[in-house]
Amino acid sequence: MPEIKGIQKLTDSKFLNMYQLDARNRKGGQVNYFVASRAREISDMKISTRDQKPDGVVIYSLYGEKRDRVVLIRQYRYTLDDYIYEFPAGLVDPGEEFHQTAIRELKEETGLTFEPLKVDPMYEKAYFTTIGMTDECCATAYGYASGQVDTRYLEDNEELEIVLADRAEVRRILKEERVAIMCAYMLMHFLEDTDDPFAFLKEKDERL
Helix, strand or coil, X not given: CCEEEEEEECCCCCCCEEEEEEEECCCCCEEEEEEEECXXXXXXXXXXXXXXXXXXXXXXXXXXXXXXXXXXXXEEECCCCEEEEECCEEEXXXXXXXXXXXXXXXXXXXXXXXXXXXXXXXXXXXXXXXXXXXXXXXXXXXXXEECCCCXXXXXXXXXXXXXXXXXXXXXXXXXXXXXXXXXXXXHHHHHHCCCCCXXXXXXXXXXX
8 A cells, every 4th residue: 555654845825735745655666746735734634634624615506586597607717827617616714614605605706695405415525626636625515596696795816707507508618618527517417407407416315
């Protein structure tokens, strides 16, 4: 089994840090591995805590009287020097429950009011994002959005537009635009479940 011999912190940033792992592979060879983490210190990394508390929350919300539109953001990302479609999302503050994060973040990013659904924890628990690069994991909050779009609460470093996409627009986005992979999978689901995109959340798994 591979083994981590030591960890060195390389940066000191509020939101994201780089760490270098001194590791050995399964045959004993040396491995220098780099990890991006939301952790401020080595003791807070998932390697150290072994927990799966959500660093952030992704918000999958339906909008409109018929709940036939999905709330998306088209956001500029420095990693691409371009815009990409995503679900609204945000980091969980210390001591904050992630559903409250979802309510706060949707209001800040879009001006909309978010009503979370109560679902089986299996669907909303924190899962890892890009595990080859980062130990970040995010929960998912499902629910309904209402109100009027308002971007007055955006931070200066947030460059985005809010898109209330119906199925025709979702299909166009998936065909023609850049889309974050977690968002893309859910949008494919949204296209197929025309009666109720959240029906899968209400189904009871007899294996539980």
